[in-house]
Amino acid sequence: MSYTQRETPILAELCTFLVEDIYGELASRVFSVLARYGRQRRAEISKASYLSTAQISLGLVILTQQHLVFHSPSTEPAVFYDIDWQQSYALVRLAKVAHFVEERFDKKTANVVSNLRLFPPSNKEEGPTNGQKVNGTKVNGVANGHGDAHVLHASHGDQDEETFASPEELSAIVQTLMEHGWVIQVAEAQYLSAEDMHNIARQQALNDRWGGSVPTGTKDKDMLAHLIMENKRRIRDTWLEVPQFLSRKRKADDSDYGSNKRAKLNGGGQYGSIGGSTSSPEDDLVIRVNPEKAAVAMRNQHLVSLVEQRISDTTARLYEILLRSLEKNIPRCFEDFPDPPPPNIEDQPQWEPNLDYVVNTKDVAQRAKILGIDICNGLDPNAIARIAKNTNVGKDGVLSQPVDPSSLGFHERLEIVEAHFSLLADHPFRFVTWHARGQYRVDFDLIAKSLIQQEIENTVLARKSKTAMKLIRALKKKGKLDERQLCNTMMQSANDIRAIVNELTVQGFVQTQEVPKVDRREAKLSVHLIWFDIQRAREKLLHDTYKGQVRILQRMAFEREKIQELLSKASRTDVAGNETKYLKQDELDALKKWKEVQEKLLLQLAREDDLVAVLRDYCGPLTTA
Template sequence: MAQRLQELCALLVEDTCGYLCSQIFTTLAENGRLSRFQIQQHTHIPARQLRTALAVLAQLHLLHHYTGDEGLTFYSVDWRNSYYLTRSNRIISLAEDRYGEGAGKIMANLLQLGHARVGDLAQAFDFTTTKPNNEDDPCREHVNAEGGAKTNGAGANHVRKAPDTKINTVGQFHATLRKLLKAGLLTKVNKRIYTPAADLDAEIEEAVISDRFPDGKINGPRKQAEFKTAVNSLKRKWRDNDEFTDRDLESKGTIRRPGEPPGKRARVNGGLTNGAGHDDHIEENAPKLPNEMVLKVNYAQFVLAFRTDRLEQLAESYLGPVTAAVYGALLQALEGKVRARDGDIQADEGSDDEEDDLPVASTIEVADLLDPTVDLTLGIQGMSDTHQLPNGDTKGKKKAKVTDNESAGIKREHSDDESEHHPNGYISYESRNKRLNLVEDHLKLLEEHSKGFCKRVGGAGHGEWRVYFSALTDTLVQTTVDATILARFGRTHALLVRMLREKGRLAEKEIGALTLMRAKDVRSILTELQYAGIIEAQEVPKDTSRQPTRTLYLYFHDQKRVQSLLLQQTYQGMSRMLQRLKQERENYKNAIEKAEMMDVKQEELNSNERDAVMQWREVEEKLVIQIQRMDEQVALLRDYSGKDSSLVS
């Protein structure tokens, strides 16, 4: 485990679980896997307190443990989950934005408890028998469009959101859990989740050898390829068995409409006019999850969600908020087709290209996820004169004309007879077709951009689209590296690094000729960059004497090495921020403790204490924001590519 990552994770564990757990975590990180007796020898912690601390760390999934055939249990650190403690607030905020306030509360409870039974999670909610406000009038918020759309334009959240964000009933609680499970943000807990990856791989290999290679011989390239394929297949089978499916519901696998008696057909409209309020009826009568099912947060899936937000911001900087909203919906549609896990199965050697493993999403899926309040006519040339209502209708009788002042885009013309009124807020087939065409136009803009945000790969569902995340991630990393060099050293240094990245290895004279700089100035810049680890030099002797005067020095820029260097420096910066936060908390300790005492109101504090509390809150906010910004840097440099190198860098 890298030293700076170890220091950071130890501080996070101390802030979450206390000094005793941090001491155990540090011991395991420094010495590797140890038994409980060996941990006690290193830490000198009493046996009773040691057992309690190990139970707390295991409950929060900060430790792996494995019991061998001898019955001796060995413990090791889970560095990924330890680092993920920094993302608790971002995880809760993202769950609230996508699935409502109730989903955020579920995430907060699971982050605090590590894992919990469904029945225990339900106790955290105060369920009432009163109906939600929108049940008094089933047709409320369905006048203009789907999902209660009221206004046009790109809002803060561009993805369709549930109208009722709070959990008021048991049915809504189980419906929210099912949404989070199907999205992969929650996962079931089983015994294998505590097993270290090396022990799990050894167990799988042993099972494959005993089943398919009874003689124990896997020599030769053919048998080795067959063995590797069988190991990955068994590992995938185990993981698929651990995924949430409809078999996990209490319906025992029976398929029928919610609330329908066996052998009878449910009414078409659910007993309501035009089917309004049918979703609430489904939530209340849908099969419930078993109370004994144990759930935890799937941090790896949230990494994909954070990557979606980052790429949407990148698209917005180039193509505007509306096209970025469409791109965000595409990314979320692709995100829902991937089940991310820490340490995913690697692709088999000799398999198809990596492109074939990437998911695809159709234009229809993107339109269904897109917020209906987004005005898709913005950003498309020839559509700015026609105003689109949330339900897809257009208002205005002027035929669109192309002018020099309109933004560049795809030309589309709409006639005067496009303005129609559809009662009850339902979108007609023609209006839906117009909306799909607009979504497709925005996707074409993304495809034609030089960054290559997406690519059309099929024609089903108004077009199928794929995103090459590795290329986009490399672009983001390269931009971040250049911005860091520019901020630390200046424009000339950044220009020289970009030139070395494009040209490869260059000598000092060649660099001076290309940059039109004197050799003395070039030498000072190269020395400064080499000392900082941004560039490296390769010695090429001209003869066997290997004298410095008879040696040619070729300078080059290794972006992977610089990326690892920036990652380690970011770890160190986060550690210093946490230490500063702890020190500042000690400085305001008396005022904080008094403000947090039971039955003490803000008015009972004197002026000096109130000023101290306000100063502490301001300092804490600044430090926490800095930690979150550095965490975004870590996510970009380490997590978005899927090739985590923190243990070896």
């Protein structure tokens, strides 16, 4: 099973809140039944929910269109439904995905992604531009108690940055998003649960290799496990393929090429009619947003902010250029379907660096010059004086003459950029690693493990004490220790160590084990081992973070319920935009207070989501050495 598809009760409660907040009570009730009982048929959902058949069908349609539930293959006699936990939790990141796309492209492209994420997956002609701009707005047109939905289509004389001038422009945006991995094709396999996909990949491996029969030998079983993972990766990688987009330019012999004029049909179409019966293959292309790409962007943003805090702003900007250049070639943070490890340690393949994570210093220096970054900031003046000409360091430790970055030569710029990268390489987090002359690579897995360890230590320090944090570090470095060895390592008495170990054990950050020396169980004749399991501590902290998010959503619902009548009044079409005219002063004050409270709660929810990304999305399961 994929690491991101593991369900916990608190995650089920959190996702139920998110579904109810965005898609309404009906979808939430169907979702909650699947969350409580797991894989169910429609009749079983009806018995557990007390909803009518029509209501259940409508709820399942909403959840299926939004990729919030899986369903069994169409070849099965009975259709089973199960929850897609990765997509369900991704609802909390709707605004972040649009923000990332707007940073990398423009507002119009971000609007396309927002509509794709909130509206059902559809073809290129209808999906991203089906009438409403929903960036930050619910499907029903109400967001946070008041409606803000806009119609995308403007009049012919009122073109702005959010209106598509032609179908070719939309095709170009979709193609760009697909090339960068933000948008992928919709396939039937995406609606299959992890169990169904495993069964299909297994049966395909059996048919291709053994003619449908099950192997019995040990080597054949290992080969079967390898082929299953290979088939899963092949099925998944086909979703990222970018089709060949045909040009829509009018040719000389196209006598029946339809008009490109846009007509508003039924009041909502961006392109009501596209020139008669003319169509192209990309018009039937069904697309959706890639949730794994958002985790890659979040990881890059987190690393850049860390560099900015710990080194300098200029180094962070250069590091951002480096990460952005790698981002296009990184479809996901970690491999969901890795090959099973070999039974013998000697048979393990030798580790080789991934060349997709290697960047040339020359490319970063050229990009920094285009952006006009002052690369001399954030470095030691002595280092700059050794590289640049006609300057030296005075007695006060300041350059005698400021260095103009635009006047630097090519080789001087390279040396200064490499000086910044040396700061990144020398940092304990090892933000970059030297690969070859003029080349650096990023070991994302090692950085992700360091980030997880840092979050665990920060949590222990905030909840317990500095001694408890040092104990965590000692156990991580030394491995399993008994009480006497731990006391010698920590240089503290046994009574002090026992109190700290008991507290950390109750919290789930430290594990203990009693190993008897003799055949009877006595405290004096047993060895009490203590160790730190980073994966268990990671799961515990992730569980606590989910709890915090649930409390935030509960508080938001409570605050909204207190002024529900006022919010309903403010969302009316005649009141929206004219609040000062139709609302009293006390109502305006209450509405302003609600917006302030909501903003604080949403900010805290986003911070909790950043912690979830560090603990869950940046790397797969960890093993304690």
